[in-house]
Amino acid sequence: MGLKGDNAFINPSNIELSEDILKAARIILDGDCVAVPTETVYGLAANAFSENACRKIFEIKNRPFIDPLIVHVSDMAMAESIACFNDKARRLAAKFWPGPMTIVLKKKDVIPDLVSANLDTVAIRMPSHKVAHALIVASKVPFAAPSANPFGYVSPTKAEHVRAQLGDKIKLILEGGQCDRGLESTIISLADPNRPLLLRFGPLAREELEAFLGEKVIVPEKNPAQPIAPGMMKSHYSPKANFRLFENESEIPENFDGAIIFLKRPQSPKNNHFWLSENGNLAEVAKNLYDLMRNCDKRYSKILCQKPENSGVGAAINDRLMRASKK
Numbered sequence: 001m002g003l004k005g006d007n008a009f010i011n012p013s014n015i016e017l018s019e020d021i022l023k024a025a026r027i028i029l030d031g032d033c034v035a036v037p038t039e040t041v042y043g044l045a046a047n048a049f050s051e052n053a054c055r056k057i058f059e060i061k062n063r064p065f066i067d068p069l070i071v072h073v074s075d076m077a078m079a080e081s082i083a084c085f086n087d088k089a090r091r092l093a094a095k096f097w098p099g100p101m102t103i104v105l106k107k108k109d110v111i112p113d114l115v116s117a118n119l120d121t122v123a124i125r126m127p128s129h130k131v132a133h134a135l136i137v138a139s140k141v142p143f144a145a146p147s148a149n150p151f152g153y154v155s156p157t158k159a160e161h162v163r164a165q166l167g168d169k170i171k172l173i174l175e176g177g178q179c180d181r182g183l184e185s186t187i188i189s190l191a192d193p194n195r196p197l198l199l200r201f202g203p204l205a206r207e208e209l210e211a212f213l214g215e216k217v218i219v220p221e222k223n224p225a226q227p228i229a230p231g232m233m234k235s236h237y238s239p240k241a242n243f244r245l246f247e248n249e250s251e252i253p254e255n256f257d258g259a260i261i262f263l264k265r266p267q268s269p270k271n272n273h274f275w276l277s278e279n280g281n282l283a284e285v286a287k288n289l290y291d292l293m294r295n296c297d298k299r300y301s302k303i304l305c306q307k308p309e310n311s312g313v314g315a316a317i318n319d320r321l322m323r324a325s326k327k
């Protein structure tokens with residue numbers, strides 16, 4: 001249990017004191033990385049206060065240093081200690097935290113510049129997954145964590161995804177089951193509270209955010225804080241297979257021999273047919289998307305995937321599908 005690259009066993013009834021959480025907390029405080037489940041995707045976590053520890057995240061993932069990390073906190077006091085909150089941010093946090101929403105705010109000096117890629121802002125999230133929460137409580141420090149995958153590949157939603165790709169580079173992978181939301185968090189910038197920016201679509205829908213705020217959010221063409229060359233961003237969330245999208249079944253070429261991923265069970269499924277949900281429920285589609293993409297990527301060199309409607313979590317699913325389809 002808890003050996004190098006092994007999945008630790010978690011006893012949910014006493015999670016904060018479980019041996020594996022304590023072991024993970026010690027690794028974090030020693031300046032190393034741990035893979036941890038969250039409700040969105042698995043993260044590759046390091047002590048957010050330690051520049052050296054966070055550098056290891058970039059090295060393990062092969063991630064460019066210009067791509068800033070999200071800092072994960074357990075409570076509001078911890079959140080307020082690392083960023084300058086305004087009233088709007090506090091209201092959003094009170095409503096949607098803990099949960100799949102990241103807020104970008106002006107950062108305080110305790111966060112190393114490496115974490116924020118030299119920006120004067122920091123991205124913060126309070127995860128609701130009990131294992132992620134327990135790790136922060138046990139270590140008493142926030143952890144910085146990107147998704148626990150090699151840069152540019154699909155995010156991991158199961159511990160086995162992390163182990164398959166990064167298992168030999170990580171001291172410990174905490175097992176927390178399949179991530180419930182299955183897509184990376186929604187990112188909203190309130191660095192200027194009068195100009196809320198939706199920087200990444202995610203499980204918390206734009207419609208829900210706007211209804212709560214009582215105003216429109218701006219969707220910038222490009223995340224202004226992520227000055228990565230467009231060519232690099234294109235390959236984000238990409239499987240290795242040739243990945244194409246369709247809306248209606250009539251668009252599927254006859255005799256297509258790659259994998260076909262449907263939103264719901266097709267009427268007469270064939271061997272190369274897969275589906276993300278029995279009845280097309282979009283929360284289920286989001287939850288299963290990356291796992292099915294990975295499985296199809298192992299066996300097929302071509303994948304066709306059906307696009308959902310572009311509202312609610314469907315907008316986030318489409319965002320990831322579009323990126324995956326652009327090589």
Ligand code: TXA
Nearest residue numbers: 040042043068069104121122123146147184185225226
């Ligand atoms: O659901 C999630 O957010 C997962 C889990 C592990 O929490 N994490 C995640 O991290 O998706 P990552 O590294 O794959 O995505 C972080 C993104 C960056 O690529 C950047 O777009 C944005 O967050 N970001 C981070 N700090 C920022 C900042 N100061 N300003 C603007 N965007 C920022």
Ligand code: MG
Nearest residue numbers: 146147155184
């Ligand atoms: Mg990522």
